[in-house]
Amino acid sequence: MAGPGRGDPRPLSPHLQIWKWHWTMAGSIFHRVSGVGLYGGAFLIGAWLISLATGPEAYALVEVIAFSLPGQILLFLWSMAVLYHLANGLRHLIWDGPMVGFNPGVASLWSMFNFAFAIIGAAVIWSLASFY
Amino acid sequence: MTTSAKSVRGLGSAGTGTQHHIRQRVTALALIFLVPWFLYSIIHACKAGYEGALIWVAQPINAILLILTLSAALYHMRLGMQEVIEDYIAKSGSRQALLILNTFAVIALINPGCAAHERAWFTAGA
Numbered sequence: 001m002a003g004p005g006r007g008d009p010r011p012l013s014p015h016l017q018i019w020k021w022h023w024t025m026a027g028s029i030f031h032r033v034s035g036v037g038l039y040g041g042a043f044l045i046g047a048w049l050i051s052l053a054t055g056p057e058a059y060a061l062v063e064v065i066a067f068s069l070p071g072q073i074l075l076f077l078w079s080m081a082v083l084y085h086l087a088n089g090l091r092h093l094i095w096d097g098p099m100v101g102f103n104p105g106v107a108s109l110w111s112m113f114n115f116a117f118a119i120i121g122a123a124v125i126w127s128l129a130s131f132y
Numbered sequence: 133m134t135t136s137a138k139s140v141r142g143l144g145s146a147g148t149g150t151q152h153h154i155r156q157r158v159t160a161l162a163l164i165f166l167v168p169w170f171l172y173s174i175i176h177a178c179k180a181g182y183e184g185a186l187i188w189v190a191q192p193i194n195a196i197l198l199i200l201t202l203s204a205a206l207y208h209m210r211l212g213m214q215e216v217i218e219d220y221i222a223k224s225g226s227r228q229a230l231l232i233l234n235t236f237a238v239i240a241l242i243n244p245g246c247a248a249h250e251r252a253w254f255t256a257g258a
Contacts, residue, residue, distance in 0.1 A: 013219040035212045042209060042241055045174075049244035052185055053251040059182040066178070079171070086167055089160050096157060129175045 024104075027111030031088045034081040041078045079125060084118035152211055159208040166201040173197075190252035202245045210238040 019025050048066075051058040065071045091110060094101055101110055177188040188194055213234045221227040 012222055015220075032216065035209075036216060039209050039213055042205065046241050046244040049189075049248040052182070052189060053244070053247035056182045059185070063181075082167060082171065086164070090164065093157060093160060093164075125171065125175070129179070 023108040023111040027088060027114060030084060030115075031092075034085045034088075037078070037081045038085060041081065044074075044078070076122060076126060080118045080122040083121040083125075084114060087114040087117045152214075156208065156211045159204045159211070162200070162204040163208060166197065166204055169197055170201045186252050186255060189248050190255070195249050195252075198245055199249075202242065206238045206241055210234055 016029070048062055051062040066075065091101065091114065101107060173188065173194060177185045180188065189198065214231060217227060217230045217234065221230055
């Protein structure tokens with residue numbers, strides 16, 4: 001009997017609309033969203049380094065884009081994504097290593113903390129960066 | 133009735149999940165230390181203009197840490213994006229194409245850091 005071939009569709013992960021929104025699922029989804037965002041951000045860091053390698057004119061162009069309003073908004077979102085992915089990544093390591101934080105109450109609070117850390121942390125970094 | 137081997141081969145566990153998981157965690161461990169350094173120094177480098185950024189990237193300690201950050205981050209990125217592609221892209225052709233593109237993109241992104249270091253050292257030596 002011929003079985004399914006290699007190209008046959010396999011079960012996929014459930015998509016977003018399956019889930020009821022709550023803190024821990026938002027925390028998990030934003031880990032992936034911020035990760036994909038940072039993948040894009042790596043190309044921006046690449047562009048910055050290439051402009052540095054190319055010369056002063058190319059670097060000046062990148063500076064103009066980075067210091068424009070859309071550029072600043074994008075960089076702020078990038079820094080928020082870095083901090084969120086870092087905080088929630090640490091949480092993944094704590095889940096895998098010492099295996100603590102699975103209690104529903106703690107898990108929800110921890111998700112809220114990670115969001116707050118990303119938003120407040122990015123705001124603090126940006127105010128420090130603009131003062132010093 | 134048993135399933136014939138040829139109908140399940142290539143469809144089940146590929147046997148590489150544990151390795152993927154461990155590598156994702158090991159690169160994450162490195163990034164806990166490298167990312168805060170990177171945030172701190174990229175802000176300093178960006179505020180100093182072209183000359184300042186070039187001086188920053190020319191210093192051996194920054195060059196080493198930048199290469200370590202890029203290597204760990206790119207490896208971590210490749211594993212993460214591979215997981216996203218495998219989760220959501222069902223069609224075999226597009227899935228394979230995206231997985232190959234993922235590898236190419238990450239390897240291409242190693243080069244900007246090297247190019248910046250070469251420029252900085254060439255300029256410093258001139």
